[in-house]
Amino acid sequence: MKDRDCRVESCSFECPGICRIGFSCPALVEEAGPGQFVMVEVSDGPLPAARRPFTLSSVSKSKGIFEIVFEVKGPGTSSLASSAPGRSCRVMGPLGRGYETSADRWLLVGGGLGAAGFPFLAASVRSARVLLGASCSDALVRTGGEAEYATEDGSAGRRGLVTDLLDGLDLASFDAIAVCGPTPMMKAVVEAVPDDLRPRVQVSLESRMGCGWGACGGCAIPASAGGYLKCCVDGPVVTAQAVDWSRMGGGLV
Amino acid sequence: MKPRIEASLWGRDFGNPLMLASGTCGYGTELLEAGLLGDAAALVTKATTARPREGNAPPRIADTRFGLLNSIGLANPGAEQVVESLLPEMAFAPCAVIVNVAGETLEEYRRVVGILERSEVHVGYEINVSCPNVSAGGMAFGTDPACVAEITRLVRSSTGRPFSVKLTPNGGDIVEAAKMAEGEGADAVTVCNTFLGMKLDWRTGRPVLSRGAGGYSSPALLPLVTARVWQVASAVGIPVIASGGVWWGEDVLELRAAGASMVQLGTAVLRRPSRISEILLEMRTLLEGS
Ligand SMILES: Cc1cc2nc3c(=O)[nH]c(=O)nc-3n(C[C@H](O)[C@H](O)[C@H](O)COP(=O)(O)OP(=O)(O)OC[C@H]3O[C@@H](n4cnc5c(N)ncnc54)[C@H](O)[C@@H]3O)c2cc1C
Ligand SMILES: Cc1cc2nc3c(=O)[nH]c(=O)nc-3n(C[C@H](O)[C@H](O)[C@H](O)COP(=O)(O)O)c2cc1C
Numbered sequence: 001m002k003d004r005d006c007r008v009e010s011c012s013f014e015c016p017g018i019c020r021i022g023f024s025c026p027a028l029v030e031e032a033g034p035g036q037f038v039m040v041e042v043s044d045g046p047l048p049a050a051r052r053p054f055t056l057s058s059v060s061k062s063k064g065i066f067e068i069v070f071e072v073k074g075p076g077t078s079s080l081a082s083s084a085p086g087r088s089c090r091v092m093g094p095l096g097r098g099y100e101t102s103a104d105r106w107l108l109v110g111g112g113l114g115a116a117g118f119p120f121l122a123a124s125v126r127s128a129r130v131l132l133g134a135s136c137s138d139a140l141v142r143t144g145g146e147a148e149y150a151t152e153d154g155s156a157g158r159r160g161l162v163t164d165l166l167d168g169l170d171l172a173s174f175d176a177i178a179v180c181g182p183t184p185m186m187k188a189v190v191e192a193v194p195d196d197l198r199p200r201v202q203v204s205l206e207s208r209m210g211c212g213w214g215a216c217g218g219c220a221i222p223a224s225a226g227g228y229l230k231c232c233v234d235g236p237v238v239t240a241q242a243v244d245w246s247r248m249g250g251g252l253v
Numbered sequence: 254m255k256p257r258i259e260a261s262l263w264g265r266d267f268g269n270p271l272m273l274a275s276g277t278c279g280y281g282t283e284l285l286e287a288g289l290l291g292d293a294a295a296l297v298t299k300a301t302t303a304r305p306r307e308g309n310a311p312p313r314i315a316d317t318r319f320g321l322l323n324s325i326g327l328a329n330p331g332a333e334q335v336v337e338s339l340l341p342e343m344a345f346a347p348c349a350v351i352v353n354v355a356g357e358t359l360e361e362y363r364r365v366v367g368i369l370e371r372s373e374v375h376v377g378y379e380i381n382v383s384c385p386n387v388s389a390g391g392m393a394f395g396t397d398p399a400c401v402a403e404i405t406r407l408v409r410s411s412t413g414r415p416f417s418v419k420l421t422p423n424g425g426d427i428v429e430a431a432k433m434a435e436g437e438g439a440d441a442v443t444v445c446n447t448f449l450g451m452k453l454d455w456r457t458g459r460p461v462l463s464r465g466a467g468g469y470s471s472p473a474l475l476p477l478v479t480a481r482v483w484q485v486a487s488a489v490g491i492p493v494i495a496s497g498g499v500w501w502g503e504d505v506l507e508l509r510a511a512g513a514s515m516v517q518l519g520t521a522v523l524r525r526p527s528r529i530s531e532i533l534l535e536m537r538t539l540l541e542g543s
C-alpha cells in the first residue's frame with residue numbers, strides 16, 4: 001500500500017470526453033505490472049470522499065512516467081481532467097493483481113475504455129493481436145500498436161460489435177486471451193470462447209471501490225466458488241472461470 | 254478542561270485519542286503490514302458475526318458529491334475464523350485491538366462474544382446495535398432503547414472485558430439509548446454509526462446501491478455528530494467515543510471539547526491511511542500554537 005505524491009506531467013484530451021494524464025513517479029513505475037491500477041485523490045480537500053481507480057495505461061521506465069486514460073463521467077473524473085501540469089496528486093499504487101504474463105501469444109479484446117490498459121500489456125508480452133470495439137470512432141482507445149476495430153456506427157473499422165471480430169479467428173492459436181470492457185461485452189466474449197480454452201482467458205474487472213487496499217469490502221465481484229472476490233486485492237485481473245457470470249448483472253458492480 | 258492530546262479509556266493511557274473506526278480498516282492486517290498503525294491508540298475491527306457472512310450483492314459503494322454511501326452487509330469471515338487466523342496476526346500490533354460485534358438476533362450477540370472470548374488479543378468489544386433485527390421485521394436494534402438495554406445485559410453477562418455500545422443516529426432517542434446502555438453495565442458508548450442515505454440514478458429512477466439505502470459518512474456530518482456527542486456526554490457518566498465526520502486534527506479537538514474521550518477516524522483513513530499520522534501532527538501544531 002504505497003502512497004505517493006505524483007506530479008502531473010501532461011494532461012490532454014485524446015478526443016472529446018476522453019482524457020490522458022501522465023504522472024511522474026519513478027518508484028511506482030518500477031514496481032508496476034500490466035493490469036494493475038492506481039487510486040488517485042482527485043481533490044486536495046476531503047471531498048469527494050473516495051479516491052477514483054484507474055488502470056495503468058502505459059509506463060515509461062526510462063522517464064519514470066505512467067499514464068492513465070479515462071472517460072470524464074462525474075465529479076471525480078472532471079476534477080482530474082482539469083489538472084494542469086505541475087499539479088501534485090496523491091496516488092496509491094500499484095494496486096491489485098495484474099495479468100499473468102508468462103504466455104507468449106496474446107489476443108487482447110477490449111471494449112471502450114476497457115482497452116485503457118492494453119498498451120502496457122501489449123508492451124509486456126512477446127506478441128499481441130488487438131481487437132477493439134466502441135460505440136463510435138471517437139470512443140476508441142488507441143493502443144499504439146496495430147489493432148482491428150469494430151464500431152457500432154461503422155465510423156471506424158467494421159460496423160458491429162467486438163465479438164464480430166472474433167468470428168473466424170483460430171482462438172486455439174493464442175496462449176492467452178485478455179478481456180476488458182463493459183460487463184455485457186466481457187460476458188459475450190467469454191461465452192464465445194470454447195470451454196476448453198476458457199482457462200486461457202483473463203478478464204480485468206471494474207467495481208465501485210471504497211478504498212482499493214482491501215479494507216472496506218466494497219468492491220465485491222460474484223465468485224464462481226460462491227461468495228465474492230474483492231476486486232481490489234483478488235483482482236482486478238482474474239481468470240474468466242473465477243467469476244460467476246450469472247450473478248454479474250448487466251452493469252457495473 | 255484544557256485541550257490536550259493524551260487520552261485514556263478503560264484504565265489504559267494513550268498518547269492520543271485516535272481510534273480507527275469499524276469497517277474502515279478491516280482487521281488491521283493491511284495497515285499493520287504497511288507500518289501505519291504506530292500513531293493510532295486503538296483500532297476497531299470489521300463487524301464480526303457468529304457465522305461467515307458474504308455481505309450484500311454489489312454495488313455496495315456509491316460516492317456522492319458530499320460523502321460516501323456504503324452497504325457492505327456485514328461481510329466478514331465469522332467469529333471462529335477471526336479468532337483462529339485474524340486476531341493472532343494482530344497480536345503484536347502497536348495499538349489496542351477492539352472487536353466490533355454484530356448479530357441478527359439477540360442470541361447471536363451472545364454467541365459471537367462467547368467465541369471471541371477464546372482470544373487474548375483484543376482488549377474489549379464494540380457492540381454494533383445498528384444491525385437490522387431480523388426477528389422484529391428488520392428495524393435496527395439500536396432504534397429501540399429496550400433492545401439496547403437487552404443486548405447490553407446479554408453482553409455484560411458474557412464477558413469481563415470492557416465494551417462500548419455503538420449507537421445509531423437513525424431514529425429512536427440516542428440519549429435514552431445511551432442511558433440504557435450505561436444502566437445495564439456498558440463501559441462506554443460510541444456516538445455514532447453512519448446516517449441512513451440513498452443515491453438514485455435519475456435516468457432510471459433506480460437506487461445505485463443494490464439494497465437501496467446505505468450508511469452515509471462525510472466530513473459534513475461533523476456538526477451532527479458533535480451535537481449528539483455533546484448531548485450524550487452530558488447525560489451519561491461512562492466514556493463517550495466519537496465517530497463520524499472527522500477529517501482534520503481540529504475536528505478531533507472539537508469532539509473532545511464536546512465530551513468525547515476517544516475519537517474515531519473512518520472514511521478519512523479509507524481515503525488516505527496516512528491521515529492517522531497527519532491528523533496527529535495537525536493536533537500537535539494546533540495545541541502548540543494555542
Ligand atoms: C480497477 C479499475 C480500473 C479502472 N480503470 C479505468 C480507466 O483506465 N479508465 C476509465 O475511464 N475508467 C476506469 N475505471 C472506472 C473509473 O474509476 C470511473 O469511471 C470513475 O471512478 C468515475 O468517477 P466520477 O466521479 O467521474 O463519476 P461518478 O459516476 O460520479 O462516480 C461516482 C462513484 O461511482 C464510481 N464509479 C462510477 N463509474 C465507475 C466505474 N466504471 N468503475 C468503478 N467505479 C465507478 C466512482 O468510483 C465513484 O465512487 C476503472 C475502475 C476500476 C475499478
Ligand atoms: C465502508 C464502511 C464500512 C463500515 N462498516 C461498519 C461496521 O461493520 N460496523 C460498524 O459499527 N460501523 C461500520 N461503519 C461505520 C464507521 O465505523 C463509522 O462509524 C462511520 O463511518 C462514521 O465515521 P467517519 O465519518 O469517520 O467515516 C462503516 C463505515 C464505512 C464507510
Ligand code: FES
Nearest residue numbers: 211212216217232
Ligand atoms: S475497495 Fe475497499 S476492499 Fe476493495
